[in-house]
Each structure stands twice: as structure tokens, then as C-alpha cells.
Amino acid sequence: MxxxxxxxxxxxxxxxxxxxxxxxxxxxxxxxxxxxxxxxxxxxxxxxxxxxxxxxxxxxxxxxxxxxxxxxxxxxxxxxxxxxxxxxxxxxxxxxxxxxxxxxxxxxxxxxxxxxxxxxxxxxxxxxxxxxxxxxxxxxxxxxxxxxxxxxxxxxxxxxxxxxxxxxxxxxxxxxxxxxxxxxxxxxxxxxxxxxxxxxxxxxxxxxxxxxxxxxxxxxxxxxPVLLDGDGLELAGSVSHAEVARSLAAAGLGGARRGGAAERLVEPLLRQAEEYAERYTLERRQREVLAGVGLPLAELPxxxxxxxxxxxxxxxxxxxxxxxx
The missing domain is CATH 3.40.50.300 (P-loop containing nucleotide triphosphate hydrolases)
Structure with missing residues (x-):
């Protein structure tokens, strides 16, 4: 050193x-x-x-x-x-x-x-x-x-x-x-x-x-931190509004009825998943650029x-x- x-x-x-x-x-x-x-x-x-x-x-x-x-x-x-x-x-x-x-x-x-x-x-x-x-x-x-x-x-x-x-x-x-x-x-x-x-x-x-x-x-x-990758990212981009609402309801976050708590959470969650997927893709590209500089990498959270x-x-x-x- x-x-x-x-x-x-x-x-x-x-x-x-x-x-x-x-x-x-x-x-x-x-x-x-x-x-x-x-x-x-x-x-x-x-x-x-x-x-x-x-x-x-x-x-x-x-x-x-x-x-x-x-x-x-x-x-x-x-x-x-x-x-x-x-x-x-x-x-x-x-x-x-x-x-x-x-x-x-x-x-x-x-x-x-x-x-x-x-x-x-x-x-x-x-x-x-x-x-x-x-x-x-x-x-x-x-x-x-x-x-x-x-x-x-x-x-x-x-x-x-x-x-x-x-x-x-x-x-x-x-x-x-x-x-x-x-x-x-x-x-x-x-x-x-x-x-x-x-x-x-x-x-x-x-x-x-x-x-x-x-x-x-x-x-x-x-x-x-990596929250989703691979299959998780693909699922985040294809899951339907209704499926998310039913899953939230099944987890106890309000009933699945129209206008209920579960349904109100769907749009924010899908929007966050979309933003995360975009950021994950960007970060992956930047990692590829850094890999090409030919130097050791260290990461800090x-x-x-x-x-x-x-x-x-x-x-x-x-x-x-x-x-x-």
C-alpha cells in the first residue's frame, strides 16, 4: 500500500x-x-x-x-x-x-x-x-x-x-x-x-x-441497497393493478373494494417500482462503464x-x- x-x-x-x-x-x-x-x-x-x-x-x-x-x-x-x-x-x-x-x-x-x-x-x-x-x-x-x-x-x-x-x-x-x-x-x-x-x-x-x-x-x-433484480424487476413491470390490490388486501392492508385502502396504495407502489427499475438499469450501465476503466472497485453504502x-x-x-x- x-x-x-x-x-x-x-x-x-x-x-x-x-x-x-x-x-x-x-x-x-x-x-x-x-x-x-x-x-x-x-x-x-x-x-x-x-x-x-x-x-x-x-x-x-x-x-x-x-x-x-x-x-x-x-x-x-x-x-x-x-x-x-x-x-x-x-x-x-x-x-x-x-x-x-x-x-x-x-x-x-x-x-x-x-x-x-x-x-x-x-x-x-x-x-x-x-x-x-x-x-x-x-x-x-x-x-x-x-x-x-x-x-x-x-x-x-x-x-x-x-x-x-x-x-x-x-x-x-x-x-x-x-x-x-x-x-x-x-x-x-x-x-x-x-x-x-x-x-x-x-x-x-x-x-x-x-x-x-x-x-x-x-x-x-x-x-x-438492491431491492429487486432479475425476475423481480420483470414482475414489477408486468403485474396488473388488480393483482397488486388483491395482494395488499390479502396482507391485511384494507379491503379489496373499490376506493379502499389497498387500492389507494396501488398507484404509488407501481410508480415507485417503475422508478426503481429505471434507476437499477441506469446503475447497471454505470457499473459497466466503471468495469471498463481497468481499476479495482470498492463500494460504500x-x-x-x-x-x-x-x-x-x-x-x-x-x-x-x-x-x-
């Missing part, structure tokens, strides 16, 4: 939830994971029920078996100060630049610079070792930008290395790409069984492969009551059962 796990997906597919569950799954059994947020939405804090994350690594959960999940919300301004101190030893001069607004100006007018800082900070956490020479974190999980932007986001250091051909910026960019384009990294894409997310996932996989970025697997999220901490642990267990750990 690669040490940097990047999670992306079309907006609304639940990529932050999947990233959080993955961090718990990877921490199971005594491991240490760092869950990194790069979009400034504080989605991780909301999922784990903690206060807004500062720009520091903080333990937010304990995984089964004693593992730990730490989290970090990367602030591009503070990351730039770290960068200036690391390579140019600016110290107080860098802090003075922040007071003057130069840091905010630089990260605002140059969005590519923001991406360099965000990816660089995550890769630094991947490479970091303690005094004994051991990695501080077994895994780093990044809640990355959406699918349509993730390839450019991850590949920005390649562009920087080409522009700055010498010096510390060039070497830092090369070091970051050395992590991102190596077996140390896997990019996972989250989707729903719907046409637009699946198409965006297929397009995203093609873009990542064209950029030589390592793609991991597709996580199909919010999967609805729709949590009808919403995602709470217990739900996250349940999703983490499901990911482990499917080999995502």
Missing part, C-alpha cells in the same frame, strides 16, 4: 467522507495516519466533531487496535512562511512580509503557487522521519480538489521544475514530483452510480494516466441517517474488508 493516498472526486460524491474513512482504515492495527485538507472547508473537523483545525497536526481519532489519526488543514500563507524559512532562512523577515500583506498577495494572484505549497507540505509529511530514522506517519491521506482539477493540482510542480531550472525551488519541485509520480502515491477517485460522476471519473483517470500520475482505485460511494462518527468507523471497516488498507 502506497504511503500517500490522494482522494478526489466530483463535488457531491462524498470524497471528504471517503478520505476520512480511509484514514481510519489505514490507522487500524496501531498505525499512524495524517489526514490532510487542502481546500480550507474544514470538512474534516465537521466529520469528526472537532473544533476547526489550525495549521498544525492534531490527533483527532483513535482507530481499532490503537492506531491514531492526525489531521492538518494546510494554510497556504503559513505554508509559504515555512517554505521561506526552510530554504531562505528569512525568519522574522518572512513574518514582516506577512504583516505587509505580501504573503497573501502572492498566494492569491498566483493560484499555481498555492498548489505548489499544498502538495509540497503533504509530501514533506510523507518523507518526514523521527530521530530514530522511522517515518513519523505510516500513511498520509489527502482530501484533494475535485476530479476536474486534481491532475493540474498534482502536476503543478512539474511545471515549476521546468520554469526554475536551478536552485532550491527546482530541487523542491523535483522532490515533490519524485513522491507524486512514484509507487509511494496512489490517487483514488470517488464516484456515484450516476452518469455525470462516472463520466468525470473516467475522464479523470485518463488525465491522470496521461500525466504519469499513479491511479489507485475507484470508490463507488452512497450505493443504494448510502448512510440514510447521515454520516456521524460511528458511520465513519463503519465505512472504514468496509474499506478494510475490501482490501483498501
Amino acid at each position: 502506497s504511503r500517500l493516498q490522494v482522494v478526489s472526486g466530483k463535488g457531491g460524491t462524498g470524497k471528504t467522507t471517503v478520505a476520512a474513512a480511509l484514514s481510519l482504515a489505514l490507522a487500524t492495527g496501531g498505525k499512524r495516519t495524517l489526514l490532510v485538507e487542502v481546500e480550507g472547508r474544514q470538512g474534516i473537523a465537521q466529520l469528526f466533531g472537532t473544533q476547526a483545525l489550525p495549521y498544525e497536526e492534531r490527533k483527532i481519532a483513535v482507530a481499532p487496535g490503537g492506531g491514531e489519526v492526525h489531521a492538518l488543514a494546510i494554510d497556504p500563507e503559513l505554508a509559504l512562511l515555512d517554505y521561506l524559512q526552510m530554504f531562505y532562512k528569512l525568519g522574522s523577515a518572512g513574518r514582516a512580509l506577512k504583516k505587509l500583506g505580501a504573503i497573501d498577495f502572492a498566494t492569491t494572484v498566483a493560484p499555481g503557487l498555492r498548489d505548489v505549497l499544498l502538495t509540497g507540505k503533504a509530501c514533506e509529511a510523507v518523507r518526514r522521519k523521527d530521530k530514530a530514522g522511522r517515518f513519523v506517519y505510516d500513511h498520509v491521506v489527502m482530501d484533494a480538489p475535485p476530479t476536474g482539477r486534481v491532475t493540474r493540482f498534482l502536476n503543478v510542480n512539474d511545471e515549476v521544475a521546468g520554469l526554475a531550472r536551478v536552485g532550491p525551488i527546482h530541487h523542491q519541485a523535483q522532490a515533490v514530483m519524485g513522491v507524486l509520480k512514484s509507487p509511494q502515491t496512489q490517487v483514488h477517485l470517488v464516484t456515484l452510480l450516476e452518469e455525470m460522476p462516472v463520466q468525470e471519473t473516467a475522464d479523470g483517470i485518463a488525465e491522470l494516466r496521461a500525466a504519469d500520475l499513479p491511479v489507485g482505485r475507484v470508490v463507488v460511494n452512497m450505493v443504494r 448510502l448512510l440514510t441517517d447521515g454520516v456521524d462518527l460511528a458511520g465513519l468507523y463503519g465505512l472504514a471497516a468496509l474499506l478494510r474488508n475490501q482490501g483498501v488498507s
